[in-house]
Amino acid sequence: MDQSFHAMGERRRNIVLSLCLAGLLLACCGYLQANKYEYNYAISIIERSLIYAVVAVSMNLVNGFTGLFSLGQAGFMAIGAYVTAILTIPTANRPSVYYISGIHPWIENLHAPALLALILGGLAAAACAALIGIPVLRLKSDYLAIATLGFAEIIRALIAAPMMDRITNGSYGLKSIPGFSSIFQVLALAACSIGLMVLLINSSYGRMFKAIREDEIAAEAMGINLFRTKELSFVISSFFAGISGGMLAMFMRSIDSKTFQVSLTYDILLIVVIGGIGSVTGSVLGAFLVTAGREILRFFDEPFFLGGVQVPLFRPGFRMVIFSLLLMIVVLFYSKGLMGTNEFSWNSICRFFGRKERKKQEGRVPHDGAK
Amino acid sequence: MEPSETVADVLEMQSVVMQFGGVTAVDELSLHVGKGEIIALIGPNGAGKTTAFNCITGIYQPTSGAVLFEGRNLRGLSPDVITRLGIARTFQNIRLFNNLSVFDNVLIAMHLRAKDNVFSATLRLNRKEEARMRAETELLLREQDLFGLKDEIASSLPYGLQRRLEIARALATRPSLLLLDEPAAGMNPQETQELTDFIVRIRDQYHLTIFMIEHHMDLVMQISERIYVLNFGKMIAHGTPEDIQNNPEVIEAYLGVTEDA
């Protein structure tokens, strides 16, 4: 009884702490939003981080929690982005967007509100994932990486292909995509998406994903249908990758096929690895670190003068060299990423600080509190 | 001649052949296991015992022959379907979900009877089902004396407890036939004796039929009703423990080998 009372107190404390943290974050966002012209740059970094956090968690769902190796994130994002863009560009602006080859009559008047468009984009990405998954997920998992990588490139080539000009506007890309009106929209979408994925990971289905990650043969011997469960994880992950692609389209306001190169997948993989494969908290932290880190390192791309002499290495592109070096250091010395497979929890944070406190107190009053 | 022939067969293998390329790992193996029996499959290393288990549980599809479970042909069924029919197993090289807790290891195995789907599970509309699975897991862990360890990570358990947990996890699927692949491997004589009693106890408690591969002769001779002996994929003997102990061919093929090893 003592223990359950203690647990209840802990629970209440955690709820209070969570509410405080959420309030603090909302207040910060509110402040930025209220002064959005001043903090334009910070807002855009946070928004991009949130969008990358969604896709990083979705990649983690498949790679970190189900133990499959999928590299199709850019492709699924592209599908989500194009579906969202095509459905949300105001019909009045379409002639000017498709001024080169015209717009296909099918989509000329097809319009949807942003939220519906995002969900449809996610569903389109999920449907493609289901189709790829059927042949590939029956094979050994190594094939998935190759198949999804190839798929992403095919999607990109299709988008840029001349016969798709009247739908995707070919290599000119799509512009005039309505953007987010405030950082809260991005925050809410990211929070819902990540929240749903966390609920899934901690559900009975999430446990089955982890069982497959741990040992496929044992999982199957426990009555888990390997193909169906892997397909489920892959399709859900792709749905959220599609959502984040749609969010990216709304964030950037204009997209083209180059936005979704393989390097985008690598960026996301990097976030997942830096954060910790198998940690949602890690992916979110990683998304912020990598996105912000990129920007902060930007000064390496500017000419740099030391005592009137221009330092030779400082020129466009050097930033990425530094970035890659940092990445190598992280991978070499923190091979499990920042979080490993751990998650953020108030209990562990309180324990961490509690230990310090107790040490201090014990130092002062050695024989007290030995309950 | 055989007392068990009057009992309904739970498992029957009919001339099962399993070839890998040119290697015939199991050669024309026929056997039957009656309801409630404890039957042992013995033979030197590489004789094809584990392969026979893999043919029963659907990990391999036999090259020819048939495996019948409660009269039903298992050909073409995948391992998860076979588990759902009521055959559970443990593995020679323990296969736990290593990074998950003891509790989750068993809880995962409870899911095959769950009536939920990914939406109800994600949105927590399956609370009742989840509570039932957790209660059953707790009960099973208590029965198996593992409840105190429920939060331990599976791979952190000592070897003997890992074997116990693997059996508990198999029991969570509510099998009628339990296949144990060398359950006493790596155990000392005292642990082996405990395991011997344990096997009989779970057979009675859960109304199981047990088919096991085992090298520890004390264990095998004490509790098996019948023994099948495999050598180079072929069955070389079959009978009661006394028959087998006195069979010169077995002594030469098998008992001799273990003494060397």
Ligand SMILES: Nc1ncnc2c1ncn2[C@@H]1O[C@H](COP(=O)(O)OP(=O)(O)O)[C@@H](O)[C@H]1O
């Ligand atoms: N997947 C496989 N591919 C090729 N050969 C195999 C395979 N599985 C088992 N074998 C072979 O079958 C024979 C029997 O192995 P196994 O059933 O593990 O023996 P036991 O369990 O009796 O020690 C061995 O020669 C082994 O090399």
Ligand SMILES: [Mg+2]
């Ligand atoms: Mg074996």
